[in-house]
Amino acid sequence: MIRKCFLCEESTEKVFSTTWVLPGLLPTEIGFSICPKCGSVCQSPSVDFDDMMAFYSSIAVYTNPGRQELPSTAKIRDLDEQIQFIKRGIGNLPNSVLQIGSSDGYTLSRFRDAGIARVLGVEPGAASVSLAKRLYQVNCIHGSAETFETNENFELILMTHVLEHLYNPQTTLSKCYRMQQKVTEGFIYIEVPLMAKASSLCPGFFSFEHINYYTRDNLLKSLTDVGYSPVSVLEHFNSNLSPVIGILASTKVQHHYSEYQSCYVDNKQILLEYRQKEISYWQGCLDALLPNLSKSQRVFLWGAGIHTSQLVTNTNLLEIVKINGLTDTSPLKWGINQGDWLCQSPKDINWKIGDYVIISSYASEKEIFIALSWLRDIGVVTLCLHNRDI
Template sequence: MKRLCFLCQSETEVIFSTTWVLPGLAPREIGFSVCPECGSVCQSPSVSFDEMMTFYSSMAVYTNPGRQEKPTDAKVRDLDEQIQFIRRGIGYLPNSALQIGSSDGYTLSRFRDAGVKRVLGVEPGTASVELAKRLYQIDCIHDSAEQFETNEQFELIILTHVLEHLYQPQMTLKKCRQLQQLPTEGFIYVEVPLMAKPASLCPGFFSFEHINYYTRDNLVRSLTDAGYSVVSLVEHYNSNLSPIIGVLASTRPQSHCDEFVANVVGNRAILQDYRAKEVAYWQGCLDAILPQLQQSKRIFLWGAGIHTSQIVANTTLLADCKINGLTDTSSLKWGLRQGDWHCQAPDSIDWQPGDCVLISSYASEKEIFDALLWLRDIGVTTLRLHNVDDTRSH
């Protein structure tokens, strides 16, 4: 499906597209486009909203091997900073907070521990809602950002790594503003991946789940158009998997940021340069391990999901090798079809010496590799595609 610009609703221009073998969905053309009016970049063509909601409900999980459902050190660090950033920008922490896209509940638990009295989440993922209640006793509205309803008003609304996922992010921001019709000042904290220079962007930056892409300028305009004014901004380029920008904004007028200027030419160039860099990167990773793959008895891909889609879309893997199966530790994925394979439970496979497992994940690659010692002990080769130990994931 073709999408209009998420910021100004203009028709968009496709810069590149390719066929993705998506988990639980038929192969689909996925592309990335630029708006010729405001310069914003979005995923288009894309899957439909209902198909994306099916993906989140069935595929989005927040448990990882070796971590026992605990947050990463980077996540703990990022929450330390977010809480301090908001406290410094406002002067205090508000009494009530709503988080849209509350994931496993860890973020809200930290704000509660810091002194916020009333916390509530909004989360579409079934597994995540259950985790939030079980791990942190956080209550969540089990619904999407677009469809949830509440009669409460909140002094602080938090959207960390959410706007890039939404089909109509401006509607959600305006909905947030309606939940802050307070006699006192209300605040919103938004954090998203920052579309910076191609050299700053990680492999897979233009991904399936991320359908909107933000620069500093269009993020400020997004908040301004929804009735907010920027109080504070922070940008990080090296501390996370991808560059990020965080913005604290107020319901009261401020005059800190310049007027929005469209950068159509610059953003088009970022997409074009990144695409060439991305294909060369993925193919180079495959070429480095191709001799080992081709000497294996059978090959299984580890990880039903987007990185498996990306290696299929961006390399010659299927032309160079026969892939015998797909496996994953998440029971939610067992039985799901992705391309020519159905995802199997690891312990349902009759592993044999000489088999090979190729880990497709980027952010969790080292974590998965360390957890697969039991396969190496029985003679199964486990190969890392990216070989990056420190992905600094958020």
């Protein structure tokens, strides 16, 4: 699927693309393109909307079994900051909040604990909707940002790490703005990964699930174009896996920021520099494992998902190593094909001494490694591809 610019709807210019082996989907060309007019970067070519929704609904998992469904320390810290940031920007916390992309409900539970009387989520993942109810007694509309409906009016709308996933983010922002016209003053808090200098971006920053990429300038423009007026901005570069930006905006007109200027040249250079860095990074990680892999009897990949796809896409793994299987702790993924492999439950594999497991995950590598002590106890070697904090 070829996409137009998500911000100004102009045709885009492809900078690079590769074939990705995706879980539950056929091998697909995934590329990253730039808008010659405004300089915004998006995923194009990409899978179509229905395939992406099928991925979210049946495959995507955003809670880690290694934490027994508990939020990470970073998540707790980030929520502490978001609540205080919004409270400071508004002056007080409002009475009602709607979160679009509410995941497992933890964020809404924290806002409720902070004193907000009415909380409601919108979440496309069926598993996450169930988790929100079971873990936090948070009710969610099971639907997408594009299709959900509600007759309620909310003073605050949250979209943390959602806009980068939407095929038509401006349509959803316009929908939010219209929903808040019956309140005296409505507020929206947006947080997204920040496309900064290539040297600041983590491995896998340009990913399958993120189809829109935001700088400080085009995120401000995305809000002002639909009627919101930004009132507060925060940016972090080192505290999360990738840089992030958060903006609190109001339905009341204000004049705090200058008009948008196109960043086409700078953003294209970021894409080109990042692509070279990405290939070098993944291949370097694999090369570091090769002395160990030469001793293996069988090799399995741990993690049916995006990082396994990136490992295969960005390295010569399949040319030099025979992969005997793919496994994951998530029952949602069992029985689903990713490339030539069928994902199995780890309990269904007849593990043998001398088997090797490559953990492909970047974000959850340490937690997965710790959780796999039972494999090491029976003589299976578990290898961390990225060796982050192990």
